[in-house]
Amino acid sequence: MSRLVRRALFAALAGALAGVPLLAAPADTIRARIAGYKQLGAAFKAVNDGLRGEPDLVKVRKAVGQIAGASAAQYKWYPRGSGPQPGVKTAAKVEIWSRGAQFRAGQDRFAGQAAALQRAAAGGDPVAIRAEARKLGATCKACHDAFRAD
Numbered sequence: 001m002s003r004l005v006r007r008a009l010f011a012a013l014a015g016a017l018a019g020v021p022l023l024a025a026p027a028d029t030i031r032a033r034i035a036g037y038k039q040l041g042a043a044f045k046a047v048n049d050g051l052r053g054e055p056d057l058v059k060v061r062k063a064v065g066q067i068a069g070a071s072a073a074q075y076k077w078y079p080r081g082s083g084p085q086p087g088v089k090t091a092a093k094v095e096i097w098s099r100g101a102q103f104r105a106g107q108d109r110f111a112g113q114a115a116a117l118q119r120a121a122a123g124g125d126p127v128a129i130r131a132e133a134r135k136l137g138a139t140c141k142a143c144h145d146a147f148r149a150d
């Protein structure tokens with residue numbers, strides 16, 4: 001192999017390796033985001049299940065803690081470049097980035113209500129917890145209606 005060919009091959013390989021994280025990053029971010037929402041959905045379901053019939057406050061409080069965790073983590077789920085693009089599956093609408101302030105306000109409402117739910121769960125009154133859980137569900141829906149594709 002001539003030196004020139006070797007050098008060209010090396011350059012191509014280095015370029016390909018350098019390109020891998022650049023190409024994989026948005027897909028990984030989106031996968032992690034969707035996994036985060038799946039956990040959030042499961043935690044929210046656990047809250048509602050735990051409040052049905054004889055309330056299971058241990059189960060409810062554990063799930064509420066997970067929701068609070070997601071409400072903090074969500075702020076990192078939308079880096080620029082993690083929107084809709086060829087080759088990735090995401091229901092995130094481009095408006096998340098083009099109307100960033102409005103999206104952020106939706107995140108804040110969710111986080112604020114998650115904190116209210118956590119306070120109610122600590123208090124232990126199932127009627128109050130149910131009321132806050134219902135309000136939390138409304139913050140999920142409001143964001144989905146505006147920023148998630150069906």
Ligand code: HEC
Pocket residue numbers: 030033034037038040041044089090091092093103106107110136137139140141143144147148
């Ligand atoms: C500030 C906006 C916002 C809030 C608040 C929000 N979501 Fe979402 N949610 C989204 C977006 C955007 C997606 C699509 C993400 C993607 O596909 O990349 C999504 C996706 C999901 C998914 C689908 C995951 C999958 O399988 O594809 C579930 C489940 C979900 N959210 C549950 C919830 C629940 C439950 C709440 C409230 C407790 C909530 N979300 C609050 C914006 C939000």
